Structure formats: structure tokens, C-alpha cells
Amino acid sequence: xxxxxxxxxxxxxxxxxxxxxxxxxxxxxxxxxxxxxxxxxxxxxxxxxxxxxxxxxxxxxxxxxxxxxxxxxxxxxxxxxxxxxxxxxxxxxxxxxxxxxxxxxxxxxxxxxxxxxxxxxxxxxxxxxxxxxxxxxxxxxxxxxxxxxxxxxxxxxxxxxxxxxxxxxxxxxx
Amino acid sequence: xxxxxxxxxxxxxxxxxxxxxxxxxxxxxxxxxxxxxxxxxxxxxxxxxxxxxxxxxxxxxxxxxxxxxxxxxxxxxxxxxxxxxxxxxxxxxxxxxxxx
Numbered sequence: 001x002x003x004x005x006x007x008x009x010x011x012x013x014x015x016x017x018x019x020x021x022x023x024x025x026x027x028x029x030x031x032x033x034x035x036x037x038x039x040x041x042x043x044x045x046x047x048x049x050x051x052x053x054x055x056x057x058x059x060x061x062x063x064x065x066x067x068x069x070x071x072x073x074x075x076x077x078x079x080x081x082x083x084x085x086x087x088x089x090x091x092x093x094x095x096x097x098x099x100x101x102x103x104x105x106x107x108x109x110x111x112x113x114x115x116x117x118x119x120x121x122x123x124x125x126x127x128x129x130x131x132x133x134x135x136x137x138x139x140x141x142x143x144x145x146x147x148x149x150x151x152x153x154x155x156x157x158x159x160x161x162x163x164x165x166x167x168x169x170x171x172x173x174x
Numbered sequence: 175x176x177x178x179x180x181x182x183x184x185x186x187x188x189x190x191x192x193x194x195x196x197x198x199x200x201x202x203x204x205x206x207x208x209x210x211x212x213x214x215x216x217x218x219x220x221x222x223x224x225x226x227x228x229x230x231x232x233x234x235x236x237x238x239x240x241x242x243x244x245x246x247x248x249x250x251x252x253x254x255x256x257x258x259x260x261x262x263x264x265x266x267x268x269x270x271x272x273x274x
Contacts, residue, residue, distance in 0.1 A: 007176050011184045018191035018211060027203045034207050037188070041214055044184070047176075048225040053217075053236050060240050065210065065247045072251045073203055076258050081201040082265065090197040098197070102190040109179040109186075117177040118225045125230040130237075138234050145241050152245035159252035162259070 003120040006047055013040040027078045031069050038062040049123035052130050181222035188215030202257070202264050206250055213243045 017036035024030045038061045045054035109115065125133075134142055188211055195208030217236045224232025254264070261269060 003176050007180065011180075014184065015187055015191070018188055021204075021207065021211065022191060022195050022198065027201055027207075030204050030207055034211065037211065038214060041188075041218060044181070044218060045221055048181070048221050050221050050224070050233055050236075053221055053233050056237065056240055057217075060244055061210075061214070065244055068247055068251055069203065069207065072254060076203075076255065076264065078201065078203060078264055081199065081204065094197040095194050098190050098193050102186055105186050106183045109182050112179070115177060115179045115182070116226050117175040118181075118222070119175055122225040122228070123221075123230070123233070124228060125233060130230060130233055133230055133234055134237070138238075141238060145238060149241060149245050152248050156248040156252040159249065160255045 003047060007044065010040040010043045010047075014044070025080045027073045027081070028070065031066060031073060034069075035062050035066050038066070047120060048118060049121035050125070052125070052127040055127075178222050178226045182219055185215040185218035185222065188212075188218065191215075200265050200267060202254055202266050202269070205266065206247075206254070210243060210247070213239060 014037050017033045017040065020033040021030045021037070024033065038057060042054040042057040042062070045051075045057060192208045192210075192212030192215060195211065196205055199205050199208060217239055220232045220236045220239070224230065224236075257269060258264060263269070
């Protein structure tokens, strides 16, 4: 019962944050509601017993990625977005289509009662077992991921670098 | 006890919100945030299935998805900065040429 109450409360916060992300016109408001979504999602992970994923969610998503977003919004001085013709067409055609698809998926999931149910903290994995799994069974994907992150760092530096400062003039010694 | 389908429906709602944001938003940064929302919805369904089958691989996949999302955010925001530097706008309707 407690599990269901906590699930409903934080799921409602999550959905409210997601809808707020769509309705706000200023990017900073959208970014802050995305932080709300991610924080309440980490509570959902904790309810399922995934402590490691919940901690990584708060540190990586709600921490690092969102700081990057807010930093870029402030750097570019992004203001209110203006509505154009394209977004009206998307709103008339796309939104009902997505809602119909979502309702179909939800109806199918509710009709099929054999999906089973989970108890609070059902996942057995402590961070130690996940680390064992990550460094034994998933060692190759893990190493490939490190190369991916390295390439992403270099790509970000190259892309965000100003063309005229690629060869910076030698600084005068004083 | 909460049915796994509730978790899947929540993740579906989050994914649908991400798709709708991708469609109706015109600010390139907000579109990018909608993509992050979709990734979060998928992560929730991974963890829910991991809890249902009592299998830890789902959590490892979530870890990989998060790493890819972080890398994507770094590169994507660098691209956004480069686009803004050349076009002085963040509206995707005005960014319709690959080359200036």
C-alpha cells in the first residue's frame, strides 16, 4: 500500500513536471521542470530497489547534464520562444496522434494482467554486484563506452571552439 | 505491490511528453531537453523490467544509456553553441540550411 501511494505521488510529480516542460515558453523554466522530473524519477528507481541507478540519475542527469543545459541557456541568453506555423501544424496533427498511440499502449498494458507486479525494493542488486557485472560480463561494452566519452569530449571541444581562436596569438610575458 | 504495467505506463507517458515536446517546441535547447525526457522514460521501463525478472542486466543497460546521454548532451550543446554563433538564433525554423 505504501509502495502504491509513493508511486502515485512521485509519478504525479513526474508527469506534472513533464507537462510543465511542454507548456513553459522560457527555456530556463523548462530546464528546471526537467530537474523535477529527473529527481522524482530517481525516487521511483529507489522504490524499485535500484539504489545505484537512483544515485547515478541524481549525479549525472539532475547534476551534470542539467548544469550543462542551464549553462548553455545562460551563455546564449535564450529568451522566450516564438510560435510559428510549423509548430501549429505539429500541434494539430502530431499531438493527437501521439496521445492516441499512448492511450493504445496504456490500454494494452492494462488489459494484459500477466505482466506481474513488483514489491518495494524488489531488485536484488547492490552497487557491488552491479560493479561485478559491469567489470566481468560487460567489460567490452564498458571499455567501448570510455572511448565514446573520450570522442565526445574531443568533439565538444572542437565544435565549441571559436574558429579565430584556434591559433591563439602568443601571450605577452609580463 | 505495484503492477509492472503501472511503471510501464508512467514511462510511456514520459516518452509521449518527450515526443510532443519534440514536435511542438521551436527552441532548439527545449527540443534537446525533450530528447532527454524520452531517454528517461526508456530508462524507467528498463529498471521496471529488471525488477520484474529479478535480473541485474537492466540496470547495467540504464548505466550505458546514461553515459550515451551525457556524451550526447555534451556534443549536442556544443553544436547548439556553434549554430548560435553562425546564425544568431535558436529557432529551428530559421536553421534550414546546412551551409551558410
